[in-house]
Amino acid sequence: MKAYLGIDVGSVSTNIVILSEAGEVLTGLYLRTRGRPIEAIQSGLKAARESLKPDVEIAGVGTTGSGRYLAGVMVGADVIKNEITAHAVAACMLVPDVQTVLEIGGQDSKIIILRDGVVVDFAMNTVCAAGTGSFLDQQAARLNIPIEQFGELALQSTNPVRIAGRCTVFAESDMIHKQQMGHALPDIINGLCEALVRNYLNNVGKGKEILPPVVFQGGVAANIGIKAAFERALGMPVLVPEHHKIMGAIGAAQLAAEKVAGTGQTGFKGFGITELPYHTRSFECDGCPNACEIAEIYEEDKVIGRWGARCPRWDVI
Amino acid sequence: MPRVTFPHVAESYRSFKMLMEDLGNEVILPPRPSKHTLDLGVRYAPEFACFPVKILLGTYLETCPKGVELIVTSGGVGPCRAGHYAQLHKKILHSLGYPVDIVVFEPPRLYPLDFLHNIQRLNPRRMSYRAIYECVRRAWRKLQALDNVEKLTHKVRPKETIRGATTRTYRRVLEWIDRAYSLVEIEEAERSALEELQKVPQDPNRDVLRVGIVGEVYVLLEPASNLEIEETLGNLGVEVERSLFLTGWTRDNTWAETTEGLTVKEAAMPYLPELLGGHGRDSIGNTVLYAKRGFDGVIQLAPFTCIPEIVARTILPRVSEEHNIPVLTFFLDEQTGKAGMTTRLEAFVDLMRRKKAARRPA
Numbered sequence: 001m002k003a004y005l006g007i008d009v010g011s012v013s014t015n016i017v018i019l020s021e022a023g024e025v026l027t028g029l030y031l032r033t034r035g036r037p038i039e040a041i042q043s044g045l046k047a048a049r050e051s052l053k054p055d056v057e058i059a060g061v062g063t064t065g066s067g068r069y070l071a072g073v074m075v076g077a078d079v080i081k082n083e084i085t086a087h088a089v090a091a092c093m094l095v096p097d098v099q100t101v102l103e104i105g106g107q108d109s110k111i112i113i114l115r116d117g118v119v120v121d122f123a124m125n126t127v128c129a130a131g132t133g134s135f136l137d138q139q140a141a142r143l144n145i146p147i148e149q150f151g152e153l154a155l156q157s158t159n160p161v162r163i164a165g166r167c168t169v170f171a172e173s174d175m176i177h178k179q180q181m182g183h184a185l186p187d188i189i190n191g192l193c194e195a196l197v198r199n200y201l202n203n204v205g206k207g208k209e210i211l212p213p214v215v216f217q218g219g220v221a222a223n224i225g226i227k228a229a230f231e232r233a234l235g236m237p238v239l240v241p242e243h244h245k246i247m248g249a250i251g252a253a254q255l256a257a258e259k260v261a262g263t264g265q266t267g268f269k270g271f272g273i274t275e276l277p278y279h280t281r282s283f284e285c286d287g288c289p290n291a292c293e294i295a296e297i298y299e300e301d302k303v304i305g306r307w308g309a310r311c312p313r314w315d316v317i
Numbered sequence: 318m319p320r321v322t323f324p325h326v327a328e329s330y331r332s333f334k335m336l337m338e339d340l341g342n343e344v345i346l347p348p349r350p351s352k353h354t355l356d357l358g359v360r361y362a363p364e365f366a367c368f369p370v371k372i373l374l375g376t377y378l379e380t381c382p383k384g385v386e387l388i389v390t391s392g393g394v395g396p397c398r399a400g401h402y403a404q405l406h407k408k409i410l411h412s413l414g415y416p417v418d419i420v421v422f423e424p425p426r427l428y429p430l431d432f433l434h435n436i437q438r439l440n441p442r443r444m445s446y447r448a449i450y451e452c453v454r455r456a457w458r459k460l461q462a463l464d465n466v467e468k469l470t471h472k473v474r475p476k477e478t479i480r481g482a483t484t485r486t487y488r489r490v491l492e493w494i495d496r497a498y499s500l501v502e503i504e505e506a507e508r509s510a511l512e513e514l515q516k517v518p519q520d521p522n523r524d525v526l527r528v529g530i531v532g533e534v535y536v537l538l539e540p541a542s543n544l545e546i547e548e549t550l551g552n553l554g555v556e557v558e559r560s561l562f563l564t565g566w567t568r569d570n571t572w573a574e575t576t577e578g579l580t581v582k583e584a585a586m587p588y589l590p591e592l593l594g595g596h597g598r599d600s601i602g603n604t605v606l607y608a609k610r611g612f613d614g615v616i617q618l619a620p621f622t623c624i625p626e627i628v629a630r631t632i633l634p635r636v637s638e639e640h641n642i643p644v645l646t647f648f649l650d651e652q653t654g655k656a657g658m659t660t661r662l663e664a665f666v667d668l669m670r671r672k673k674a675a676r677r678p679a
Contacts, residue, residue, distance in 0.1 A: 066656065066660070081663075081667075082660045082663040082664045082667070083660065083664075084660075084664035084667070084668075085663075085664060085667045118671055118672065118675055119667070119668045119671060120643070120668070120672065121637075121643060121668075122664055122665075122668065124657075124660070124661055124664075206631075206634075207631070207633075207634030207635075208634070209638075288349075289348055289349050289351035289353070290349075290351055290352070290541075291351060291352055291353075310544070310545055310655065311481070311484065311545075311548075312480055312481035312484070312552075313481075315480065315481070
């Protein structure tokens with residue numbers, strides 16, 4: 001049986017999906033990146049291989065996320081696609097008539113507008129509203145509440161508290177002030193959820209026509225407090241798909257399937273790469289005053305990828 | 318000979334250098350803005366000032382230690398704070414112990430006497446106005462040649478079959494124009510430069526998207542400030558048309574407004590009837606014109622905190638919807654990480670390709 005591998009390497013999580021030819025999720029893994037994407041990819045692939053039935057053959061592989069190039073050169077990806085396309089494709093697979101995709105991950109927040117299954121507009125956070133997922137993580141840790149319970153607590157709120165949401169530094173200091181004033185924790189957390197939603201809609205969703213069905217995905221979609229805040233702010237139901245955390249990887253696997261259907265072959269290096277040593281090295285290019293910092297990734301002793309250059313000087317490997 | 322410098326705006330320094338030297342000044346060339354320039358600018362400029370102020374200040378701080386006596390720069394039209402920035406730069410440079418003076422060129426059609434006075438300050442040889450005119454004419458022709466060659470790279474790059482070939486050829490032919498001096502030589506150099514660029518191996522059948530670039534003048538013109546967006550787009554198979562070139566901008570701000578300038582104004586009228594300084598109105602007008610000319614998309618480049626571009630940014634979604642053209646905005650600041658920009662550009666290119674494919678009859 002043929003299957004397709006999708007890898008989404010983000011700032012907070014590394015997700016690995018194995019998709020059947022019918023588009024079913026055979027394996028869906030959500031792992032913490034912990035700032036070490038290479039290890040996360042290797043351990044994720046190991047776990048994915050163990051979960052596979054023996055008759056399954058990987059016929060294509062796609063990567064996405066901020067670590068897509070790194071993952072791409074490591075596994076020999078057939079497609080390396082950005083997060084917008086991957087998320088839109090995945091949302092369309094699960095909710096075919098979707099018109100709006102809200103996506104909040106660890107680092108980036110995005111909105112994707114689709115009409116008749118085609119992306120017609122998108123936006124990503126520019127200045128503030130970056131790092132929403134990481135910020136929620138950090139606040140949960142500060143308050144010593146498991147992140148999974150964060151949203152539930154918000155729903156227990158009875159008394160609204162307004163938290164400044166323009167940027168997370170302001171939000172944190174405002175939260176601390178409200179705590180010192182003695183507000184109940186659920187009210188403060190609910191206020192925070194509303195602030196983040198307000199900031200998202202003003203910053204990322206600004207000027208975009210949000211029409212239903214609205215799909216909310218990304219790691220933050222697990223937070224039912226944020227989902228409820230979105231529903232209140234938009235005045236329409238918001239769908240959170242079952243695999244909301246790994247939608248990027250699902251999209252990448254689907255894109256790989258589409259690509260391979262055309263070419264008929266895959267560049268996948270096989271699961272053996274989980275055993276190989278990888279390391280990166282960087283140096284400053286002295287070719288011009290830009291002094292670009294070039295990063296190189298080595299598989300054993302061989303350079304397999306380079307990035308960071310502003311010119312094509314280091315492109316040939 | 319007075320030692321003179323000026324801001325680094327892409328390749329235009331080649332023309333300014335010639336002009337300043339002809340008038341009898343010693344030119345201290347501004348380096349291409351780099352990480353070091355940015356560090357200096359960010360350290361000494363007010364935090365809330367816009368990106369061009371920081372780069373310019375950094376550039377001056379790189380040239381001033383070489384004994385610059387006079388900085389030549391342009392002013393600002395309308396209620397944009399760029400008009401004050403030359404004075405701000407002067408004050409900061411003085412406070413850092415550089416006794417420099419700044420000559421600010423405002424549009425001559427608004428301040429003719431000021432213009433003539435400035436010319437005299439840069440004319441230590443006391444040349445006649447007729448002789449100055451001849452020098453300006455040659456510098457102007459060189460500037461046009463530089464712009465024309467750059468425009469051609471935007472067409473050739475998305476079709477090149479060897480990656481980086483256009484940029485390499487461009488670097489080489491720029492030197493030919495740089496060395497040309499008389500009008501005849503400049504024209505000759507331009508002609509051969511254009512021919513040489515056309516010789517870059519190209520794939521004529523490649524499906525190329527067309528994108529218009531609008532926004533604030535400095536971040537539009539200086540590739541070091543916009544993370545070489547035009548080259549990045551070219552490599553993604555996109556032909557860019559920049560709404561602003563130094564020659565066009567200068568024409569609009571010297572004697573009379575050109576028909577192009579007036580058309581842009583007219584196109585922006587239904588959305589923004591006011592001049593709000595900078596290029597806010599032009600960004601809107603040009604977006605409308607690109608949509609009418611059937612472009613696949615528009616990219617707006619704006620310095621972070623630039624009021625005219627922020628105003629334009631809030632109006633552009635309506636223009637985008639009414640004229641059915643995708644618009645992507647980049648706010649540029651001292652960030653040097655290019656990955657975020659690349660992600661957005663790739664997604665934008667994907668979007669335009671799918672849109673184009675959907676439009677095409679099956």
